Amino acid sequence: MKKNIINHSLNIRLKEGGFSSILLIVIVFTVTLLFASSTSFLSMDNLESSVNHLDNKKSLYLAESCLELVLKDIQSDNSLVLEDYSLILEGGSCIINTEGIDGVKKINIVASRDGFFKKIEAEVLLGEKLSVIKYAIR
Numbered sequence: 672m673k674k675n676i677i678n679h680s681l682n683i684r685l686k687e688g689g690f691s692s693i694l695l696i697v698i699v700f701t702v703t704l705l706f707a708s709s710t711s712f713l714s715m716d717n718l719e720s721s722v723n724h725l726d727n728k729k730s731l732y733l734a735e736s737c738l739e740l741v742l743k744d745i746q747s748d749n750s751l752v753l754e755d756y757s758l759i760l761e762g763g764s765c766i767i768n769t770e771g772i773d774g775v776k777k778i779n780i781v782a783s784r785d786g787f788f789k790k791i792e793a794e795v796l797l798g799e800k801l802s803v804i805k806y807a808i809r
Contacts, residue, residue: 734808737767
């Protein structure tokens with residue numbers, strides 16, 4: 672009879688141990704699944720942020736390229752005045768405005784590329800050589 676009681680209590684302990692083991696496995700699996708899904712969402716956000724950063728940089732490079740072209744034109748002709756002049760380059764376009772006051776030329780450029788915009792405001796001192804005295808990216 673004692674053997675039966677020992678076997679019965681051992682059986683109950685094994686069943687309780689099996690249940691706690693299954694419960695532990697379910698908890699670990701759930702936590703792992705939650706961690707994996709949140710990591711994938713973070714990765715997608717990082718990827719989207721990186722793409723936006725790259726597109727933003729490309730629009731800045733476009734604006735700087737337009738400024739370089741305008742500076743070359745101003746160096747050739749100091750009296751150059753542009754109003755809402757549209758310049759189309761590979762991958763985007765720029766709207767350029769210039770105005771001159773007493774040997775200083777103000778240049779405003781708005782570049783657009785794939786829905787991203789960059790604005791550059793510059794002031795150039797005219798002379799034999801052009802000198803950029805103010806440069807701001809907005």
